[in-house]
Amino acid sequence: MIKTNAHTHLELSGLKDLCPVTPLPFIQWVMALTQAMNHIDLSAIIEKMSESIDYLEKTNTSHICDISSIGLSIQPLFNSNLRGIVFLEILSLDSRDAYIKFEQIKVKIKKFQKHHNWGKMIIGISIHSPFTCPPDVISGITKWTNENKIPICIHISESKDEQNLFLMKPSGFKEYFLNLKIINKTTPIQFMESIHALSKNVFLVHCVHLNDKDISIIKKRGCSVIHCPRSNYLLNNNRMKIDKILSNNIPLFLGTDSLASSPSLDINDEVDFCYDYHDKKISKEILMGLITKPIDFSFN
Numbered sequence: 001m002i003k004t005n006a007h008t009h010l011e012l013s014g015l016k017d018l019c020p021v022t023p024l025p026f027i028q029w030v031m032a033l034t035q036a037m038n039h040i041d042l043s044a045i046i047e048k049m050s051e052s053i054d055y056l057e058k059t060n061t062s063h064i065c066d067i068s069s070i071g072l073s074i075q076p077l078f079n080s081n082l083r084g085i086v087f088l089e090i091l092s093l094d095s096r097d098a099y100i101k102f103e104q105i106k107v108k109i110k111k112f113q114k115h116h117n118w119g120k121m122i123i124g125i126s127i128h129s130p131f132t133c134p135p136d137v138i139s140g141i142t143k144w145t146n147e148n149k150i151p152i153c154i155h156i157s158e159s160k161d162e163q164n165l166f167l168m169k170p171s172g173f174k175e176y177f178l179n180l181k182i183i184n185k186t187t188p189i190q191f192m193e194s195i196h197a198l199s200k201n202v203f204l205v206h207c208v209h210l211n212d213k214d215i216s217i218i219k220k221r222g223c224s225v226i227h228c229p230r231s232n233y234l235l236n237n238n239r240m241k242i243d244k245i246l247s248n249n250i251p252l253f254l255g256t257d258s259l260a261s262s263p264s265l266d267i268n269d270e271v272d273f274c275y276d277y278h279d280k281k282i283s284k285e286i287l288m289g290l291i292t293k294p295i296d297f298s299f300n
């Protein structure tokens with residue numbers, strides 16, 4: 001039986017205290033997370049991550065897409081019974097730093113391609129977001145991943161502040177990203193399209209703030225979308241237009257997100273919440289269909 005949780009950050013499993021009980025402004029949560037990550041203890045990460053993997057296996061999760069910021073979840077996931085993708089994250093606005101991280105990830109991919117469990121679990125690349133990685137690096141990564149059939153994951157169109165940043169409107173993120181060069185007023189999806197960074201191997205996480213043109217681009221490029229409704233709700237990020245994603249036949253998956261923004265890693269809890277969150281308009285049967293299909297990483 002397939003049970004897919006398409007978005008986790010297992011390395012954040014020790015940060016349950018950051019998970020809001022009632023909706024919190026997104027930027028406030030991002031700041032708290034950044035602070036917490038600066039003081040995090042590596043042995044605590046390893047212990048909590050291992051508890052999370054046990055929990056996923058006990059709750060019969062079969063497939064997972066995990067984002068790894070520091071590389072600690074790779075080995076435990078390759079040694080687990082789970083199948084899926086560990087996306088190694090690049091988060092830097094400095095091109096040199098980002099390219100160094102990219103080169104290090106390529107070396108890790110080459111190394112793990114010899115692992116006996118490669119194929120059951122594979123390594124992909126996570127570009128943290130379209131505004132936390134330089135455009136030239138995003139283009140370089142997507143060119144390489146296309147040539148090498150490696151999947152990419154990116155958090156995109158998650159918050160109103162992100163949308164406003166790209167549309168050159170007042171944004172709570174502006175003061176943190178003064179060096180970010182946005183040349184044309186555009187949406188995050190249209191920005192990615194303009195630098196040729198969207199293709200079939202790209203998983204777009206969140207996609208809350210999309211207009212009709214964004215949706216048609218996602219469809220045309222064959223990207224998959226990952227919906228994390230509890231995280232979107234608790235971080236005050238509005239509601240995805242799930243009916244439009246489904247009616248356009250865009251491949252859609254559900255993910256819990258990390259324990260820092262979601263109360264559990266059981267994707268069945270996400271289905272229950274998702275049903276109510278979208279006013280019971282999407283049937284439980286359809287929602288169950290989103291978690292009982294495997295992640296396709298063949299990209300043929």
Ligand SMILES: [Zn+2]
Pocket residue numbers: 007008009067155205257258
């Ligand atoms: Zn995430």
